[in-house]
Amino acid sequence: MSFGDFLLKNLQQFWELTGFANAEIGNFVMLAVGLFFIWLAIKKNFEPMLLVPIGFGILIGNVPFNTGAGLEIGIYEEGSVLNILYNGVSAGWYPPLIFLGIGAMTDFSALIANPKLMLIGAAAQFGIFGAYMVALAIGFAPDQAGAIAIIGGADGPTAIFLSSKLAPNLMGAIAVSAYSYMALVPVIQPPLMRLFTTKKERLIRMKPARAVSQNEKIIFPIVGMLLTCFVVPSGLPLLGMLFFGNLLRECGVTNRLAKTASNALTDIVTILLGMTVGASTQASQFLTPQTIFIFFLGFMAFIIASSSGVLFVKLFNLVLPKDKKINPLIGNAGVSAVPMSARISNNLGLEYDPSNYLLMHAMGPNVAGVIGSAVAAGVLLGFLA
Amino acid sequence: MKRKLFITAMLVVAAASAAFAQGRKALRINEVMVQNESSIVDDYGEHHGWIELFNSNFAPLEISSVYLTNDTTDKKKYPVPLGDVNTRIAKRQHVVFFADGQPDKGTFHTNFVLEPGKDNWIGIYDADGSTLIDEVFIPASLATDNSYARTVDGAGEWAVRDGGAAYITPSSANVIRDTNNKIEEFAERDANGFGMTVMAMCIVFSALLVLCLCFYGIGKINSSISRLNKMRAHGVEKHEVEKGEVAHDSGEEIAAIVMALHDHLDAHDTENTILTINKVKRAYSPWSSKIYSLREVPGVNHRR
Numbered sequence: 001m002s003f004g005d006f007l008l009k010n011l012q013q014f015w016e017l018t019g020f021a022n023a024e025i026g027n028f029v030m031l032a033v034g035l036f037f038i039w040l041a042i043k044k045n046f047e048p049m050l051l052v053p054i055g056f057g058i059l060i061g062n063v064p065f066n067t068g069a070g071l072e073i074g075i076y077e078e079g080s081v082l083n084i085l086y087n088g089v090s091a092g093w094y095p096p097l098i099f100l101g102i103g104a105m106t107d108f109s110a111l112i113a114n115p116k117l118m119l120i121g122a123a124a125q126f127g128i129f130g131a132y133m134v135a136l137a138i139g140f141a142p143d144q145a146g147a148i149a150i151i152g153g154a155d156g157p158t159a160i161f162l163s164s165k166l167a168p169n170l171m172g173a174i175a176v177s178a179y180s181y182m183a184l185v186p187v188i189q190p191p192l193m194r195l196f197t198t199k200k201e202r203l204i205r206m207k208p209a210r211a212v213s214q215n216e217k218i219i220f221p222i223v224g225m226l227l228t229c230f231v232v233p234s235g236l237p238l239l240g241m242l243f244f245g246n247l248l249r250e251c252g253v254t255n256r257l258a259k260t261a262s263n264a265l266t267d268i269v270t271i272l273l274g275m276t277v278g279a280s281t282q283a284s285q286f287l288t289p290q291t292i293f294i295f296f297l298g299f300m301a302f303i304i305a306s307s308s309g310v311l312f313v314k315l316f317n318l319v320l321p322k323d324k325k326i327n328p329l330i331g332n333a334g335v336s337a338v339p340m341s342a343r344i345s346n347n348l349g350l351e352y353d354p355s356n357y358l359l360m361h362a363m364g365p366n367v368a369g370v371i372g373s374a375v376a377a378g379v380l381l382g383f384l385a
Numbered sequence: 386m387k388r389k390l391f392i393t394a395m396l397v398v399a400a401a402s403a404a405f406a407q408g409r410k411a412l413r414i415n416e417v418m419v420q421n422e423s424s425i426v427d428d429y430g431e432h433h434g435w436i437e438l439f440n441s442n443f444a445p446l447e448i449s450s451v452y453l454t455n456d457t458t459d460k461k462k463y464p465v466p467l468g469d470v471n472t473r474i475a476k477r478q479h480v481v482f483f484a485d486g487q488p489d490k491g492t493f494h495t496n497f498v499l500e501p502g503k504d505n506w507i508g509i510y511d512a513d514g515s516t517l518i519d520e521v522f523i524p525a526s527l528a529t530d531n532s533y534a535r536t537v538d539g540a541g542e543w544a545v546r547d548g549g550a551a552y553i554t555p556s557s558a559n560v561i562r563d564t565n566n567k568i569e570e571f572a573e574r575d576a577n578g579f580g581m582t583v584m585a586m587c588i589v590f591s592a593l594l595v596l597c598l599c600f601y602g603i604g605k606i607n608s609s610i611s612r613l614n615k616m617r618a619h620g621v622e623k624h625e626v627e628k629g630e631v632a633h634d635s636g637e638e639i640a641a642i643v644m645a646l647h648d649h650l651d652a653h654d655t656e657n658t659i660l661t662i663n664k665v666k667r668a669y670s671p672w673s674s675k676i677y678s679l680r681e682v683p684g685v686n687h688r689r
Contacts, residue, residue: 132578227592
């Protein structure tokens with residue numbers, strides 16, 4: 001072999017390893033999706049903390065390479081760096097860490113002051129089970145239907161946790177769908193809220209919430225964890241961490257831990273979770289007809305969840321005394337997209353009455369939605385795992 | 386001192402209970418064959434009676450130093466040897482010991498044999514040689530090449546298996562499942578998902594309703610306690626409050642008091658005029674040392 005042939009042979013081998021030689025149409029489609037997510041996040045400011053890592057993760061996961069070369073670089077290749085980082089998603093331990101941070105960030109005062117708002121958080125979970133029925137009708141198996149339906153909880157970590165247990169092969173599509181619709185909450189919810197409420201109902205003023213004592217705030221995570229986890233032990237990883245984080249925040253003697261859980265830890269896990277979920281959407285795994293169905297079902301789940309929250313409040317108002325009526329505009333906040341959906345309730349309330357601030361009232365069902373979706377996930381896991 | 390002792394005692398109790406909870410009590414005798422003529426062979430190609438153990442934990446279990454015995458008077462008859470990597474049983478997995486009376490053949494060969502035609506008893510004792518982990522009585526009627534097995538791995542009743550419709554399953558699960566029964570059942574009996582929806586929503590509502598009622602009660606109790614404390618602080622009686630003689634503090638009043646306190650505490654019009662200078666100690670670290678981030682002037686070196 002001449003020196004020229006030697007160079008040529010090596011360059012040819014190198015070419016076979018490049019992305020250009022291994023690219024397929026699917027890769028370019030997914031790269032476009034990744035770029036679209038990054039554009040949405042940066043230009044439209046839609047959930048940038050989630051969509052930037054996911055979008056860039058999609059780019060990382062869809063750079064084509066020679067899978068037969070044994071380079072150990074792909075997210076599904078055991079031992080690769082991405083695969084090691086992906087373990088937090090596939091084994092389901094990132095979501096409970098995120099829940100720890102959510103617990104440490106969340107002030108449950110609005111819920112403690114007005115406990116009946118918890119029922120709105122429960123009602124919004126109809127979205128999950130409505131989507132479950134539709135998914136079964138489309139032809140998904142019960143475990144896959146359960147994993148897809150949890151998108152209706154509007155809770156990314158819960159969706160990832162449940163799908164990693166019930167339908168690992170659909171996890172990428174479910175996670176991307178859940179986060180996409182969470183980012184689109186400001187677009188999806190307001191028309192539904194207007195549709196199901198009258199002008200008179202939108203003007204309902206709610207009584208200011210009572211002050212909540214420190215003791216109540218400390219008791220809440222302890223009793224909350226014990227009660228909910230005794231009912232649904234399969235929700236323990238999520239609910240346990242959520243209430244633990246909240247106790248760190250409220251007990252007053254672990255400020256350093258609460259600060260770390262709600263800032264540094266959550267940021268680190270969010271980066272890893274978003275990036276690896278994005279990278280898991282390799283074209284070969286992601287671009288299937290099932291993905292289209294999952295996006296459709298996710299959309300349905302969001303609509304049912306938001307509508308059922310609003311309609312439940314209207315129903316609830318029928319039995320409440322006149323001075324304790326609830327403004328149905330806070331019903332949408334029963335989905336657990338915290339605090340986005342509560343903010344939407346507030347903005348819409350202000351649109352109809354510039355002095356009617358609903359934010360603190362809406363935070364009650366909003367955080368109840370977090371608990372409700374974790375309980376619903378535990379129920380599905382208990383029934384179908 | 387007392388506090389330290391208390392904390393140490395609590396830690397010891399917690400560690401001991403954790404060790405007990407996750408210890409070898411999860412080890413189960415799962416299936417036994419007394420007389421083996423055509424079932425599995427050992428590494429030497431020979432047929433012997435065998436004992437299958439099952440780790441019913443959802444975590445790996447190390448079984449070295451537990452005792453296997455067929456003699457109620459000799460609890461430490463066969464100690465499972467130390468130092469063999471195969472004595473670590475993966476979660477929900479099995480190992481088989483050959484009861485051939487030839488322990489020199491390896492870890493999984495016991496120093497006793499099972500006796501056909503007689504009642505056999507097998508026990509597993511923990512490393513202390515006195516804590517019984519599991520035991521089984523095998524009836525004398527057990528035929529050749531039949532096994533005596535649990536109906537469900539690690540639990541349930543014992544039954545004779547003849548190798549026909551009732552499989553003999555050394556080193557594998559006693560119940561062979563090719564589908565997830567739960568999912569099959571839901572797919573068959575609840576094809577439209579209505580049952581799941583009703584059940585799940587009832588559970589979600591119940592969980593949050595219980596929490597709601599609980600905090601409604603806690604809120605009431607808390608309000609009563611704070612009212613009592615307030616009455617005590619003001620030195621008023623309950624009937625005065627009921628008559629409305631004691632006015633409630635309005636939110637505006639509380640806000641005004643808080644703001645006044647804030648202004649008062651934040652006031653800097655009087656200083657104590659004492660200046661304190663504390664020495665700041667910084668631990669040396671090569672990662673933050675300025676020595677490594679400053680460049681020496683070449684000329685200075687040259688002059689030296």
